[in-house]
Amino acid sequence: MTDQSKIRNFSIIAHIDHGKSTLSDRLIEKCDAVEAREMESQLLDNMDLERERGITIKARAVKLNYAAADGQIYELNLIDTPGHVDFNYEVSRSLAACEGAVLVVDAAQGIEAQTLANTYLALEHDLEIRPVINKIDLPAADPQRVKKEVEDIIGLEAQDAPEISAKLGVNIDAVLEDIVTHVPPPKGDPAAPLKALVFDSQYDAYRGVIVYFRVMEGTLRMGMGVKMMASGAKYEVLECGHLLPLGMEPCKELIAGEVGYFTASIKNVKDTQVGDTVTGTENPAAQPLPGYRPAKAMVYCGIYTEDGSEYPDLRDALEKLQLNDASLSFEPESSAALGFGFRCGFLGMLHMEIIQERIEREFDLDLITTLPSVIYEITKTDGTVVLVDNPHNYPDPALILEAKEPYAKVSIISPPDYVGNIMPMCQERRAEFKDMQYLDTNLVELHYSMPLNEIIYDFFDTLKARTKGYASLDYELDKYLPSDLVKVDMLLNGDGVDALSFIAHRDKAYPRARRLCEKLKDNIPRQLFEVPVQAAIGGKIIARETVKAMRKDVLAKCYGGDITRKKKLLEKQKEGKKKMRSLGSVQIPTEAFMAVLKLDEE
């Protein structure tokens, strides 16, 4: 049986570009016989899209066997973490599976924004944080200064921190020795009822879902009956084992403290959600592990294909992506302007963009997406409550007794210098200030209650911009509160364009409507007739622009000649105009449509 005292579970945390991926590669290279030429660089980030965007979307793990200086072989489990607020929950579950974190700091740059934000996350999980000073090969490297920064700003002992060059492979052993010596081995009784924490899962066409877990208590064995405590799904473990750099290594059992995978012909990742607890069907655990939160879509938008005939391909793409992504939801919807499509739910805007990009790239479809929205809760005068995630379904205002919008509990951690920038931007977004606490002299934590609608657009990016990246954000859906909501319809030539309507707080509706009108005006090509572009609440127009008519010169060829002919032609032109009007259809090229939708960022 595996010796628990020889296991070390850890993550690597760092500011962007300080060398997290390069160090991961080096650790893998050092430990296992992965031939350098065989090793695809940066194994842990294994999706193209991730690599391009420089982010890790899904958590992954890898087991390394390390022959330490004390002559013993250690089992090191490196668990990778995603790095965006949309995936904060997945990060928290990955960290919950570790006892330690290696904090990589660039020897020239020193402590930067994400260094602090990530350290804070690791501290919340009581991890042993081990600083490592990277890039000592750079001419500007000043390891001593950076160590002092780590001590002064974060308050971690750093004099003995390994000084390395991940790029050149210098002193990598020191990092491994440091982990073995200082990260505590996992605890947990292998004989207790099984409790394993799911921190990721992945769909495989041949084996079904592969569940990544960390055993917290007990032992997971091949062939045993298991139950997911939150979803209630039951399975028989077909295969379990360790995750090696280049593949999986089946084994008979994994004991408390170990990290690995199991398969059980599971058809759907929804049954094995991140954060769920795996227990045995015989001798089950009484309580699940703490911290489970079902994946909850926060943002919704309509997705359509540019070419309407590709609707079945879009459904196919969404179904395939959903196999691997329990937090993606979708259902069919149709729009007068865009045809048939799907209403899709996402964890946040980045998640939404990633899914859109994957559909376009991996399935080669050109998409049109509608404005994102949160879910509103409307109580009608007849007492029924409806949940509205699509402006199209917004009830007639006369039938609304009370409208509520979702609020989130927001926590922002930042150095105190930026508080003066953060507070006004929260106020602009209708946030209610709760409190502010000094975590130490260099960090404050601010709490707000804020409409989710105000967070989803670009709050995260604006916060980063106004704090030079030093602030970190976390939010959690809290409750629904009454709100003065309105539905704004966009009218082209007097006809509503359903794909452009939106729900907003009354105070925000006017500026947004005006902006949309302007954008429409700028993007719609001139038609044969004048096109009014209007925004309306109920029947009341609140904003208007006009696309000037392109006057087709029907008389150009008609030089001289008699006046009656001219008149006839002019008459005909007028008819033509009328026809277009009565059809009520303004031809908007798809690109113009998308330009309007894309540009609509707060």
Ligand SMILES: Nc1nc2c(ncn2[C@@H]2O[C@H](COP(=O)(O)OP(=O)(O)OP(=O)(O)O)[C@@H](O)[C@H]2O)c(=O)[nH]1
């Ligand atoms: N000179 C030098 N460059 C390094 C060293 N380690 C990493 N780099 C370079 O720094 C850049 C960022 O390294 P990554 O390992 O991708 O950094 P990361 O922290 O994983 O970045 P993200 O994946 O964007 O979060 C790359 O160009 C590396 O080649 C080092 O020890 N010395």
